[in-house]
Amino acid sequence: MNTEKPLVNRVAKSGLITLNLETYFPKEAVIEFDLKDYLYMELILKEKEFRAALKAHDWTQYEGKHLAVHCSSDAIVPTWAYMLVSTYATPYALSITHGNTEIFYATYYQKTLSEINVTQYENQRIVIKGCSNKPVPVAAYTELVRLLQPVAKSIMYGEPCSTVPIYKKK
Numbered sequence: 001m002n003t004e005k006p007l008v009n010r011v012a013k014s015g016l017i018t019l020n021l022e023t024y025f026p027k028e029a030v031i032e033f034d035l036k037d038y039l040y041m042e043l044i045l046k047e048k049e050f051r052a053a054l055k056a057h058d059w060t061q062y063e064g065k066h067l068a069v070h071c072s073s074d075a076i077v078p079t080w081a082y083m084l085v086s087t088y089a090t091p092y093a094l095s096i097t098h099g100n101t102e103i104f105y106a107t108y109y110q111k112t113l114s115e116i117n118v119t120q121y122e123n124q125r126i127v128i129k130g131c132s133n134k135p136v137p138v139a140a141y142t143e144l145v146r147l148l149q150p151v152a153k154s155i156m157y158g159e160p161c162s163t164v165p166i167y168k169k170k
Helices: 047-056 079-089 101-114 138-148
Strands: 016-019 030-034 066-070 095-098 125-129 154-159 162-168
Touching (some): 030 101, 066 079, 079 095, 095 101, 101 138
Parallel strands (some): 030 066
Antiparallel strands (some): 154 162
C-alpha cells in the first residue's frame, strides 16, 4: 500500500507576492563623466580651456545612455561647470545625474519606485527578493520598504522559501 502524499508546493500556495528590484534596473548603459579629466593638474578649472574642451568633446557617445557627472579629485569645482556639462549632454543623454554611478542608481530607483501604485499591495504579504545579480543599491530596498509599509500586511526579505521578517502590521 502506497501511503506517500503528493508533493505540495507550499510556497506557491502561501499567497506571498515576490518583488524583484532587478526588474526595475535600467536597461540602458550608465556612463560616468569625470570632471577631473578637464582640470589643470586635476585641481584647477580653467574656464577658457574647459569650455573649449567641452565644445570639442564627442557628445554623441551618450546618445540613449544615462550620464553620471562627477569629479573624482579633491578639487573645488564651481557649480556652473556641472551645469555647462549638462547643457552639452542634454540633447543626447537619457538622463543626467550629479554624482557617480552609485549615486545614479540610488536616484534612478527612488524616481522609478515612486511611480509604483502601492495600493495593489494593500494587505498583501510581500517578499522583497534578495541576492541580485545587478548592482541594486541598498537605498532601493529601504525606499521600497518605506513605500510598502503603510499598505502591506507583512514585508519579508530574501527568497520565498527562506525569508527574514522586516515588518508585520499590528
